[in-house]
Amino acid sequence: QQQVKQSPQSLIVQKGGISIINCAYENTAFDYFPWYQQFPGKGPALLIAIRPDVSEKKEGRFTISFNKSAKQFSLHIMDSQPGDSATYFCAAALTDSWGKFQFGAGTQVVVTP
Amino acid sequence: DGGITQSPKYLFRKEGQNVTLSCEQNLNHDAMYWYRQDPGQGLRLIYYSQIVNDFQKGDIAEGYSVSREKKESFPLTVTSAQKNPTAFYLCASSNPGQGRGEQYFGPGTRLTVT
Numbered sequence: 001q002q003q004v005k006q007s008p009q010s011l012i013v014q015k016g017g018i019s020i021i022n023c024a025y026e027n028t029a030f031d032y033f034p035w036y037q038q039f040p041g042k043g044p045a046l047l048i049a050i051r052p053d054v055s056e057k058k059e060g061r062f063t064i065s066f067n068k069s070a071k072q073f074s075l076h077i078m079d080s081q082p083g084d085s086a087t088y089f090c091a092a093a094l095t096d097s098w099g100k101f102q103f104g105a106g107t108q109v110v111v112t113p
Numbered sequence: 114d115g116g117i118t119q120s121p122k123y124l125f126r127k128e129g130q131n132v133t134l135s136c137e138q139n140l141n142h143d144a145m146y147w148y149r150q151d152p153g154q155g156l157r158l159i160y161y162s163q164i165v166n167d168f169q170k171g172d173i174a175e176g177y178s179v180s181r182e183k184k185e186s187f188p189l190t191v192t193s194a195q196k197n198p199t200a201f202y203l204c205a206s207s208n209p210g211q212g213r214g215e216q217y218f219g220p221g222t223r224l225t226v227t
Contacts, residue, residue, distance in 0.1 A: 009153070034215070043117075043203050043218035044156070089155060100171075101216065103155040 003027055004092050006104025014112050019077035021107045023090035028071065030092040034101075035064065035075050038087045047088070048075070080111045116140065117219035119204050124224045126198075134189045134222045136204035143208055145187035146216065149173060150201040159202075162187055191224065198226045 005024045013019045023033075031052055036044035050057045050064040050073065057064045063076040077084055090104040117138045126132045138145065144163050148156040158171030162181040176195025181187055187206075191198045201223050205216040 006155075036218075041221070041223075043119075043205075043220050045218065046215055049215070100158065100161065101156075103157075105153060105155040 003102040004090060004104045006090050006107060008107060009105070010108040010110070012110045012112060013080045015080060015082060017080050017111075019075075019080050019084070019109050019111070021075045021088055021090070021109070022072065023074065023092075023104050024070075024072045025092045025102070026071065027092070027094075027102075029094055030102075032093045032095045033064070033066065033073050034091050034093075035062075036089045036091065038089065038106075044089060077109070080109075082111045082113055085109060085111050117204055117206055117217060119202075119219040119222050121222060122220065124222055126224070126226050128226055129193045130226075131193055132191050132198075132224065132226075134191065134202055134204075134224070136187045136189065136219060137185055138187075138204075138206045138217075138219075139185060140206055140208070140217065141184070142206035142217075143184070144206060145181070146205040146207075147171075147177070147179065147187070147189045148203040148205065150203055150221075156203065159189065191226075198224060200224060 003026050034049035035047045037047045038044040048059045048062050050066050052068050061078045066073045087106045087108045089106045091101040093101045120135045146161040147159040157173050159177050160179045162168040178190045203221045204219040207216045
């Protein structure tokens with residue numbers, strides 16, 4: 001069963017707009033929630049990550065919002081640029097279990113000029 | 114320049130043949146992982162290793178085998194028992210004791226079996 005559900009599957013946004021990707025998890029013991037960015041034919045790269053002791057983390061144009069009670073977290077890409085066009089994966093992990101990640105299915109984001 | 118290398122980038126094999134994918138890291142990470150990526154399914158864990166000479170099955174280990182004889186290397190063999198081996202394979206490493214979870218990925222190997 002999929003422990004992390006990600007939506008939407010794909011997203012088209014205009015340059016300058018906001019991209020929002022949502023993830024929901026089941027295991028309340030998860031304590032690390034990273035987001036990865038992947039370009040075609042490349043390996044994923046860590047974009048931003050959050051732990052459940054904070055509700056929001058911002059790095060540049062990327063923000064994670066975390067709702068522990070709802071078991072949901074989301075990625076917001078502000079002022080989206082064509083270079084942000086990529087596939088984004090959320091993940092959840094128990095860091096005490098040697099970082100075994102449960103990944104979402106991914107969201108393909110296309111930013112139009 | 115530290116990182117993870119995977120070779121080759123593209124690999125073609127005939128059905129019924131075993132094939133080994135290479136993964137090397139110079140990050141001095143203790144843990145290494147193999148994932149399989151299929152369209153629309155995200156990344157699924159095949160095997161992981163916490164330390165040299167030890168490894169554990171992930172969610173989809175059937176038809177795969179690994180070894181961890183050196184800290185830097187974690188090769189994956191796709192055996193003929195794997196029913197649907199065509200996929201994009203990703204290797205990753207982490208140092209849970211320091212980074213507390215961050216996984217660093219290699220560039221991947223795209224395997225096509227016909």
